[in-house]
Amino acid sequence: MADQLFAYAPAPESRAAAGEIASHYGHFIDGEFTESTGSESLKTIDPATEEVLAEFAQGTEADVDRAVAAARAAFPGWAGLPGSERAKYLFRIARIVQERSRELAVLESIDNGKPIRETRDVDLPLVAAHFFYYAGWADKLEFAGYGPNPRPVGVAAQVIPWNFPLLMLAWKIAPALATGNTVVLKPAETTPLTALRFAEIVRQAGLPRGVVNIVTGDGRTGAALTAHPDVDKVAFTGSTEVGRAIARTLAGTRTRLSLELGGKAANIVFDDAPIDQAVEGIVDGIFFNQGHVCCAGSRLLVQESIQDELLDALKRRMSTLRVGDPLDKNTDIGAINSAAQLARITELAQAGEAEGAERWAPACELPSSGFWFAPTLFTGVSATHRISREEIFGPVLSVLTFRTPEEAVAKANNTPYGLSAGIWTEKGSRILWMANKLRAGVVWSNTFNKFDPTSPFGGYKESGYGREGGRHGLEAYLDV
Known part of the structure; x- marks a missing residue:
């Protein structure tokens, strides 16, 4: 901008730090990267240059069926682990996120368009912090205030937005896994790359097959996932319009729902x-x-x-x-x-x-x-x-x-x-x-936009219902 007090020399972060970006991605189902049952692909671009970064699969109903079936099959074994054992996996994921934070921060900036200083200094530290925090809760659930023997709900369908792709993933996956649930997650169609890179971290951490599944696609894939009859819990962050549609679909069913929607603060x-x-x-x-x-x-x-x-x-x-x-x-x-x-x-x-x-x-x-x-x-x-x-x-x-x-x-x-x-x-x-x-x-x-994994977050009215973060964030994933 004009009239600067100081002139700044360019200080670019290396794009190479993001690692290799494949030309095409399928889904991550049952511990493996797999092709879609359909032939349609979507493209994700760098919003700063309009360069195509990669193609990725448009998830079909059959793909969603496979992912939900994998999560359902993995649920008894994962839920049956002692909380201290589940915690080990979450601690491992948190440490890997820290180790790969530069790679993930650069990839997030390329795919999303946000400044590297935000992904590096805000998003990635919070991602790791959420996994560390909920790892600490995994063996203490009976002290969370939700009864003496809280149990996991089952299979959680999670749909996340494009504004904080990796952080919203952490907000949802960390408490779900800590409480013994298995997950099928759909990232936003404009920012799928860090979720797919997270699938590599899941494998690196040795998480049992089927505990975390990632299906890519646009709103059609999200609609198929949130309406799936074998899903026990739906967590959605996104627009109020889509949140209303999901609420109408699930009205009268046994599926639990939490919504974090728009705002005008x-x-x-x-x-x-x-x-x-x-x-x-x-x-x-x-x-x-x-x-x-x-x-x-x-x-x-x-x-x-x-x-x-x-x-x-x-x-x-x-x-x-x-x-x-x-x-x-x-x-x-x-x-x-x-x-x-x-x-x-x-x-x-x-x-x-x-x-x-x-x-x-x-x-x-x-x-x-x-x-x-x-x-x-x-x-x-x-x-x-x-x-x-x-x-x-x-x-x-x-x-x-x-x-x-x-x-x-x-x-x-x-x-x-x-x-x-x-x-x-x-x-x-x-x-x-x-x-x-x-x-x-x-x-x-006397501050604004400050977040901490120990503090609950959520809204009223058309901003949704339910809370994520803190002890309150456990409730959505517990059968109490």
Whole structure:
């Protein structure tokens, strides 16, 4: 971007660190890589260059049947192991993830488009931490608060999104395995590569055959998996629209369901907040991972008396953000994950202008190839604007103002979502009062987008139900 205080020399991470990417991938079923029963293939591309990285199989109903059958056959043996033995496998997976973290971080950046500093410093440490954490629970389930003899549910069908491919895999697989369940997982169709690389880690760790199975494909494969009659538990992270469809399919069946869906979080800044700290939290809240975060702080609620001061500081900070090559260690904002997502972001940003909001973005030269969107700020936004109501899932921030804490709560809760919120103030009593009034599953105080495997995560209303992470994350996989 223009007017930098410092000039940064390129600091690229080597693409070779990702290891060999095969030209074609099948599924991982019953401990082996296997071809699909169908002939259709899909392609995954590097969103920063539009280069085709690999082809992978479009999973058929027959492929899903095979994977579920393998998980069902493996279930008695895996569930019958002492928790301490299951823990050994999870500890081994966690250590291998740490050992191969550079490889996995580079592969994630190539396939997803997010900056290497995020995959390297946030995603991969959290992936390992989740496996370490749930390994610790595997032999202590009777102390988790779910009864004296909690038992696994059975076969878990898990469908994960493209914004945090490997981290969402860890969020789901780690507690499922710790509690004695077996898994069939479908990664997103735009980001299958790290899930397929994880299948190699499963084999390297010596996990029994059939305990983890990975079937690739688009929404058709996901629909076949989540509706499969021999699945005992479905865990889905993704769009609210697809979550509704899954809930309708499973209504009246015995299959358990947990959903982690969209969000439209409010990041609320009071007049006594430390401005510089709040600005950093606002930037982390909306521009982290290009805004591809379900709990992104996409609505900034700022107390009216400090609006000008805060926005001036925020614009100065946005002007220093670096957009470009995800493998450059200096990059702050990488590529948008797909052409379809870029079109969605562009359409909603244009709607914001058409409805009368004022658009601002720093001077920014975007690469000529790939999918890119400059960090963008809208002021003059009302609660009726689409950019204030709909999940944009991109680096676009809508600014609204408030005068009193009561008005801030009313505006923050004026959304069909309820996943997260942030509060910036020096008054501890105000934080507690606000947290009790906000209808959000996660409320951060004087920070934003901080995650820990010991802490539960989930939402209300159209953001879904159920919790992942922490002791609470065990419940979905236990028959209690």
